[in-house]
Amino acid sequence: xxxxxxxxxxxTVLLMPVLMVGLVNRTKAWWGGRQGPxxxxxxxxxxxxxxxxxVVSQVASPLFRAGAWVVLGASVFAAMIAPALGAYAxxxxxxxxxxxxxxxxLARLFLMLSAMDVGSSFEGMGAAREAAFAAYAEPALxxxxxxxxxxxxxxxxxxxxxxxxxxxxxAWVAPPAVLALFILLQxxxxxxxxxxxxxxxxxxxxxxxxxxxxxGPELAAMQYAAAVKMTVYAGLIAALxxxxxxxxxxxxxxxxxxxxxxxxAIAVGCVESLVARLRMRWVPPYVWIAxxxxxxxxxxxxxxxxx
Amino acid sequence: xxxxxxxxxxxxxxxxxxxxxMRNGVRAFVAIATQFAxxxxxxxxxAPVLFDAQVVRxxxxxxxxxxxxxxxxxxxxxxxxxxxxxxTLLGSVYAAGYLRPYFATRRHxxxxxxxxxxxxxxxxxxxxxxxxxxxxVGWEIAALSAWLLVIWDYTDPKVRFAGFNYLVSTHIGLIxxxxxxxxxxxxxxxxxxxxxxxxxxxxxxxxRNLVFLLVVTxxxxxxxxxxxxxxxxxAHAAAPAHVSALMSGVIHKAGLYALLRFILLIGKPDEWMxxxxxxxxxxxxxxxxxxxxxxxxxxxxxxYSSTENVGIAGIGLGVGCLGLSWDAPAxxxxxxxxxxxxxxxxxFFKCQLFYAAGAVYQSTHTVDMExxxxxxxxxxxTAVCFLVGGVAISxxxxxxxxxxxxxxxxxxxxxxxxxxxxxxxxxxxxxILAFVGAVSAxxxxxxxxxxxxxxxxxxxxxxxxxxxxxxxxxxxxHALGVVLLGVFPVLGLHLVRGPVELALGPMAPAGxxxxxxxxTTLTLVGYVAAALLALVGGLLGxxxxxxxxxxxxxxxxxxxxxxxxxxxxxTGAGFAVDFxxxxxxxxxxxxxxxxxxxxxxxxxxxxxxxxxxxERRLYSVIGHGDESASRLSRRLRxxxxxxxxAGALIALGVIAGLILLSSGPLR
Numbered sequence: 001x002x003x004x005x006x007x008x009x010x011x012t013v014l015l016m017p018v019l020m021v022g023l024v025n026r027t028k029a030w031w032g033g034r035q036g037p038x039x040x041x042x043x044x045x046x047x048x049x050x051x052x053x054x055v056v057s058q059v060a061s062p063l064f065r066a067g068a069w070v071v072l073g074a075s076v077f078a079a080m081i082a083p084a085l086g087a088y089a090x091x092x093x094x095x096x097x098x099x100x101x102x103x104x105x106l107a108r109l110f111l112m113l114s115a116m117d118v119g120s121s122f123e124g125m126g127a128a129r130e131a132a133f134a135a136y137a138e139p140a141l142x143x144x145x146x147x148x149x150x151x152x153x154x155x156x157x158x159x160x161x162x163x164x165x166x167x168x169x170x171a172w173v174a175p176p177a178v179l180a181l182f183i184l185l186q187x188x189x190x191x192x193x194x195x196x197x198x199x200x201x202x203x204x205x206x207x208x209x210x211x212x213x214x215x216g217p218e219l220a221a222m223q224y225a226a227a228v229k230m231t232v233y234a235g236l237i238a239a240l241x242x243x244x245x246x247x248x249x250x251x252x253x254x255x256x257x258x259x260x261x262x263x264x265a266i267a268v269g270c271v272e273s274l275v276a277r278l279r280m281r282w283v284p285p286y287v288w289i290a291x292x293x294x295x296x297x298x299x300x301x302x303x304x305x306x307x
Numbered sequence: 308x309x310x311x312x313x314x315x316x317x318x319x320x321x322x323x324x325x326x327x328x329m330r331n332g333v334r335a336f337v338a339i340a341t342q343f344a345x346x347x348x349x350x351x352x353x354a355p356v357l358f359d360a361q362v363v364r365x366x367x368x369x370x371x372x373x374x375x376x377x378x379x380x381x382x383x384x385x386x387x388x389x390x391x392x393x394x395t396l397l398g399s400v401y402a403a404g405y406l407r408p409y410f411a412t413r414r415h416x417x418x419x420x421x422x423x424x425x426x427x428x429x430x431x432x433x434x435x436x437x438x439x440x441x442x443x444v445g446w447e448i449a450a451l452s453a454w455l456l457v458i459w460d461y462t463d464p465k466v467r468f469a470g471f472n473y474l475v476s477t478h479i480g481l482i483x484x485x486x487x488x489x490x491x492x493x494x495x496x497x498x499x500x501x502x503x504x505x506x507x508x509x510x511x512x513x514x515r516n517l518v519f520l521l522v523v524t525x526x527x528x529x530x531x532x533x534x535x536x537x538x539x540x541x542a543h544a545a546a547p548a549h550v551s552a553l554m555s556g557v558i559h560k561a562g563l564y565a566l567l568r569f570i571l572l573i574g575k576p577d578e579w580m581x582x583x584x585x586x587x588x589x590x591x592x593x594x595x596x597x598x599x600x601x602x603x604x605x606x607x608x609x610x611y612s613s614t615e616n617v618g619i620a621g622i623g624l625g626v627g628c629l630g631l632s633w634d635a636p637a638x639x640x641x642x643x644x645x646x647x648x649x650x651x652x653x654x655f656f657k658c659q660l661f662y663a664a665g666a667v668y669q670s671t672h673t674v675d676m677e678x679x680x681x682x683x684x685x686x687x688x689t690a691v692c693f694l695v696g697g698v699a700i701s702x703x704x705x706x707x708x709x710x711x712x713x714x715x716x717x718x719x720x721x722x723x724x725x726x727x728x729x730x731x732x733x734x735x736x737x738x739i740l741a742f743v744g745a746v747s748a749x750x751x752x753x754x755x756x757x758x759x760x761x762x763x764x765x766x767x768x769x770x771x772x773x774x775x776x777x778x779x780x781x782x783x784x785h786a787l788g789v790v791l792l793g794v795f796p797v798l799g800l801h802l803v804r805g806p807v808e809l810a811l812g813p814m815a816p817a818g819x820x821x822x823x824x825x826x827t828t829l830t831l832v833g834y835v836a837a838a839l840l841a842l843v844g845g846l847l848g849x850x851x852x853x854x855x856x857x858x859x860x861x862x863x864x865x866x867x868x869x870x871x872x873x874x875x876x877x878t879g880a881g882f883a884v885d886f887x888x889x890x891x892x893x894x895x896x897x898x899x900x901x902x903x904x905x906x907x908x909x910x911x912x913x914x915x916x917x918x919x920x921x922e923r924r925l926y927s928v929i930g931h932g933d934e935s936a937s938r939l940s941r942r943l944r945x946x947x948x949x950x951x952x953a954g955a956l957i958a959l960g961v962i963a964g965l966i967l968l969s970s971g972p973l974r
């Protein structure tokens with residue numbers, strides 16, 4: 001059973017990124033009245049990039065190339081700690097959510113260092129924004145986890161997210177929690193309204209500007225890692241809302257989780273189609289909404305009494 | 308005990324011998340050799356104390372009014388001695404490389420080495436002193452020798468000022484400490500910490516609270532907690548790199564030692580003490596982290612990050628303190644082990660970062676970020692060491708900073724608090740700690756990215772080069788420690804186990820099992836770190852084996868601009884400005900500019916700097932306080948009835964408050 005769940009989780013976090021990117025793009029195309037690319041288009045793109053010979057900046061040090069693989073490795077590692085199917089994660093131990101947050105932080109650090117490595121006039125700007133917005137976003141995740149931990153009395157990430165719907169205050173905690181996670185997804189995975197992955201003006205980009213000088217397999221690693229991050233946050237929303245226990249009904253739980261993640265992807269696409277990217281100075285207040293929502297969760301938990 | 312005395316004697320002899328008329332190289336060698344001997348002797352003494360929970364005691368009769376001089380070495384002191392002396396030794400080795408240009412001159416380098424030996428002696432005195440006077444003498448030796456070490460470049464008035472600033476601050480701290488000792492002496496009638504502890508443990512109340520506040524202030528000044536940190540950025544920027552490293556990583560940890568010693572003496576602290584300590588430390592961590600973001604001087608940046616890191620360790624101690632007052636052994640174990648381990652880890656990575664900064668300074672003669680760049684190709688060893696230290700200081704896995712912060716987070720999320728709101732409050736502290744971690748990642752990315760990556764921002768007449776072996780060896784030794792303590796954090800637990808058991812003493816059986824749980828947790832953290840390393844290594848190996856060869860080189864994408872130059876790289880100031888501007892209320896951002904004017908503008912400039920708000924406020928009060936007061940008194944006219952009525956109302960309020968306080972909480 002555990003083996004089955006492990007395979008299901010691994011497949012989810014490794015394959016869903018491709019599908020989620022496809023779904024977001026299809027949704028955006030649908031709103032624009034176009035047919036849009038195939039659902040699995042990003043898989044073909046990644047494979048094509050992986051086979052290409054990279055062009056590297058003259059200024060770049062060995063860190064530049066290695067950085068991309070640290071980013072990918074750390075993102076996949078984090079995806080093994082974050083629950084996606086409910087109260088299950090392949091790597092599960094006490095306070096593993098701290099490892100999750102800090103492994104994501106490691107990925108971010110190397111992403112920013114790779115950007116700084118080419119001595120560009122633009123990529124440092126993206127790195128500065130990424131670092132600042134991450135600092136604003138980080139407390140939200142911890143506040144949310146704290147609220148869930150107090151509400152459920154659990155100590156592992158999968159436990160406290162997956163068991164939240166059993167707590168008495170779920171009805172009060174869930175809406176702000178989903179809102180906070182959705183904003184975190186937009187911030188961490190560089191989606192509109194925080195960042196626009198399709199913009200083509202260096203001055204307005206965050207994530208894309210940092211990988212301007214990447215090419216070939218390194219670019220593929222960076223893009224895939226970004227998609228994995230989006231999947232991880234969508235997976236957190238799915239695990240939070242998924243009412244089916246994966247240990248007793250694995251197939252139903254997987255199907256339900258996939259459906260929720262697909263819905264999240266479509267929601268991301270809808271937001272991207274209907275809303276313009278925020279002005280840079282309005283991004284931090286937008287990210288603070290996530291912390292505010294997480295504080296609401298805490299208040300709800302505090303009034304409801306602990307587990 | 309004999310070995311302890313022998314260590315002090317050897318260090319004193321070394322200090323004396325290094326003053327003799329010899330070649331500077333011989334003086335340095337003598338001091339380093341005696342320090343090495345002292346390290347061996349100290350480890351000989353502390354190993355049974357640290358690992359078998361023995362206690363070493365010694366007495367020396369002395370005349371009135373001092374009385375019997377007594378030393379006592381328990382696990383807490385042993386833990387601090389275990390790394391303080393070896394790190395001072397490494398610092399002295401580094402100094403042999405850093406001060407090498409002076410060796411051939413007429414400058415007496417022996418004095419510097421004698422002071423390093425005295426610093427090592429002060430550790431022995433402070434960490435073993437049971438008699439308050441021994442403690443104070445050790446405290447003072449550390450302060451004075453640190454001051455003299457800081458003003459190595461005494462011909463520079465800025466350096467002298469920084470040293471003087473430090474000297475004054477550290478003595479203000481001493482006044483608070485002496486005041487606390489006076490209160491304790493009046494009540495216990497003895498000079499011994501043990502009898503202080505007996506009084507503290509059985510008499511909760513106003514005076515104990517006062518003693519607690521006094522010692523927190525004093526040790527806060529020593530360890531550079533906010534708002535008592537204003538001496539620190541100046542001193543760290545002015546001192547030679549190894550002195551900054553030792554001050555930040557080792558010497559000022561005595562403040563945290565003494566704080567923990569007092570908490571242990573109190574035994575079961577009041578709940579407010581734990582919360583106060585957490586609040587105080589959170590302020591330090593946040594403000595220290597915010598200041599690191601705006602600095603352009605690499606060593607000033609690292610100095611502020613000391614304030615941040617003592618704050619983080621202080622949060623751990625505060626959590627342990629709460630655990631003691633709630634009788635929650637798991638919380639005590641997590642908090643104190645996390646705090647102490649962070650002290651050790653911080654000593655490892657902070658010294659390493661300062662050594663790397665010193666290497667940059669020796670090679671380029673500047674630590675101004677905006678003038679550097681692209682050093683990773685010219686100084687690969689230094690770059691790798693700085694990166695390792697930087698990842699560790701951002702508390703990222705798989706390095707050691709993560710292990711200690713993991714334990715502190717474990718305490719904060721530990722669900723051991725008695726009420727829901729207390730649990731939630733600890734979670735809020737955890738969220739703030741997460742913010743601090745993200746900000747320190749920002750600063751270190753900025754520092755490493757601007758200094759070591761990209762291209763050099765200015766043309767140096769002599770290009771930078773890698774530093775010599777004397778400087779590289781201590782850096783590498785620290786890097787090794789950082790990696791080892793990250794991948795095998797259980798090693799660190801073996802060191803902190805003794806002191807934590809000391810604190811857990813009264814709750815023995817439950818306490819021991821929570822320590823074993825801690826060992827399991829830390830083993831897991833080690834596995835996580837190793838797995839992460841293996842995963843990344845595997846990916847890199849796959850890429851090297853199966854990926855396409857790296858192809859052509861090309862210029863960095865410059866948005867299509869045809870003539871980019873190195874001055875167009877993103878600067879450190881540009882990196883931080885958006886972030887720092889958001890925290891204008893905490894940071895003092897000074898901007899001087901002259902805008903171009905007229906049809907043919909001649910000169911124009913803009914200069915921004917992030918100065919210390921506390922220091923600025925302090926100086927403005929000292930410099931212009933009388934003016935502000937007289938301006939205020941001129942505006943308040945005593946014949947104005949509004950002023951008279953307001954004054955009477957305030958006086959009534961104060962009187963009522965005093966009566967309420969004296970009948971209630973102050974009784």
